[in-house]
Amino acid sequence: xxxxxxxxxxxxxxxxxxxxxxxxxxxxxxxxxxxxxxxxxxxxxxxxxxxxxxxxxxxxxxxxxxxxxxxxxxxxxxxxxxxxxxxxxxxxxxxxxxxxxxxxxxxxxxxxxxxxxxxxxxxxxxxxxxxxxxxxxxxxxxxxxxxxxxxxxxxxxxxxxxxxxxxxxxxxxxxxxxxx
Amino acid sequence: xxxxxxxxxxxxxxxxxxxxxxxxxxxxxxxxxxxxxxxxxxxxxxxxxxxxxxxxxxxxxxxxxxxxxxxxxxxxxxxxxxxxxxxxxxxxxxxxxxxxxxxxxxxxxxxxxxxxxxxxxxxxxxxxxxxxxxxxxxxxxxxxxxxxxxxxxxxxxxxxxxxxxxxxxxxxxxxxxxxxx
Numbered sequence: 001x002x003x004x005x006x007x008x009x010x011x012x013x014x015x016x017x018x019x020x021x022x023x024x025x026x027x028x029x030x031x032x033x034x035x036x037x038x039x040x041x042x043x044x045x046x047x048x049x050x051x052x053x054x055x056x057x058x059x060x061x062x063x064x065x066x067x068x069x070x071x072x073x074x075x076x077x078x079x080x081x082x083x084x085x086x087x088x089x090x091x092x093x094x095x096x097x098x099x100x101x102x103x104x105x106x107x108x109x110x111x112x113x114x115x116x117x118x119x120x121x122x123x124x125x126x127x128x129x130x131x132x133x134x135x136x137x138x139x140x141x142x143x144x145x146x147x148x149x150x151x152x153x154x155x156x157x158x159x160x161x162x163x164x165x166x167x168x169x170x171x172x173x174x175x176x177x178x179x180x
Numbered sequence: 181x182x183x184x185x186x187x188x189x190x191x192x193x194x195x196x197x198x199x200x201x202x203x204x205x206x207x208x209x210x211x212x213x214x215x216x217x218x219x220x221x222x223x224x225x226x227x228x229x230x231x232x233x234x235x236x237x238x239x240x241x242x243x244x245x246x247x248x249x250x251x252x253x254x255x256x257x258x259x260x261x262x263x264x265x266x267x268x269x270x271x272x273x274x275x276x277x278x279x280x281x282x283x284x285x286x287x288x289x290x291x292x293x294x295x296x297x298x299x300x301x302x303x304x305x306x307x308x309x310x311x312x313x314x315x316x317x318x319x320x321x322x323x324x325x326x327x328x329x330x331x332x333x334x335x336x337x338x339x340x341x342x343x344x345x346x347x348x349x350x351x352x353x354x355x356x357x358x359x360x361x
Contacts, residue, residue: 015213026202043200051212105194106187112258122195128280133188143196164317170188177187 004064011058022051028068029075035139038124040116046082072154074138083132087177098125100149103180126173134169137162295320 002021009017011024029050034043051075061067097123104123105112127135136155140146141162146154151162202208236242296316335341 013217019209019213019251022212024342026205030202031200035195038334040203041202044204048208048212049214051208052215055212063240066300091247102191106190114194116200116203119195119198119200122191122198122301125196142192145196148236171189174184177185177191178188 004066007058007061007064007067010055018055021054022130025054025071026051030070032072032075032139032144033079033118034120035143036076036135037082037124038120038127040120042082046078047077049078053078069150069153072140073156076154078139080132080137083135092167098122099180102126106180126176127169129172130169131178133157133161133166134165134172137165137174138169139165292317292320 002024006021010021011107026047029047030043031051033046034040037043037046037109050071054071061070073151101118102122127138130138137151137157141148141155148159148162151157152159156161157165237246296313337347
């Protein structure tokens with residue numbers, strides 16, 4: 001949680017305090033961006049862009065409670081923009097390695113540590129066929145463990161749309177896992 | 181089916197537990213801060229430029245003079261507009277009027293008056309023009325005279341075949357010369 005005083009100081013142009021805001025907020029921005037995009041470098045760019053937007057528009061924050069939701073919303077919107085661009089550019093990602101890894105991981109009993117690259121491969125294999133909306137709802141709900149109420153605030157989608165997207169995302173992923 | 185659900189739950193659990201870590205937070209933080217500083221400096225330069233160009237408007241006497249000049253210009257503009265409106269209104273009233281020198285009532289005169297009215301409506305230009313009936317009658321009479329002369333000439337030519345051929349040839353020649361040019 002970001003303190004009210006910290007936000008006030010940032011509003012007054014105190015960059016030193018903004019560094020504290022960065023330290024507290026960047027991990028959650030990176031986590032969401034990385035899980036939606038499945039790419040470390042792009043997620044780092046999203047962190048940078050989001051933090052600059054936060055600084056520029058911090059005047060809009062009315063209460064410290066709404067800060068987290070607001071940052072999530074900026075992050076998700078930036079990820080959407082990136083996904084749209086990626087779709088337009090027709091980027092294709094090979095996922096054979098990811099499927100192999102996922103298959104092996106599912107056979108293992110205990111949990112083993114993974115680095116960002118491995119995690120990215122797993123995410124891309126599992127969510128590669130989902131639409132931008134389905135991917136976002138899946139990440140926020142299943143991986144970031146947000147409530148539907150929070151997702152409504154972050155994405156602006158209605159509860160019904162969120163439930164439908166989550167349902168179809170799950171169905172798609174299950175049908176893919178059936179082939180393993 | 182349960183096996184697929186289990187696979188799904190396990191896959192999600194694996195990904196959920198593997199928290200992505202920002203590997204170079206310090207570098208990104210510095211990049212963000214320097215980008216913010218650059219933008220601040222850019223904004224500062226723009227503000228300085230604007231102030232150096234328009235800063236003089238904040239001098240007291242300059243402002244008062246500008247306000248006075250603006251008021252004078254506005255007053256002149258309003259006066260001009262009113263003047264233009266007045267001119268337009270008076271223009272609407274300006275029509276061609278035909279004055280009768282002597283009132284007459286017979287049928288022939290009525291016919292003549294009708295011709296005068298038709299002609300006067302054709303030559304209306306929107307300006308105030310006064311035409312006397314006598315002047316118009318003069319024009320009509322000369323036109324009728326010309327018409328009569330033309331008819332007489334035509335009749336003479338029609339009656340004389342030699343003259344007719346001569347004129348025909350002459351007209352043809354004229355036509356050819358004109359087309360050559």
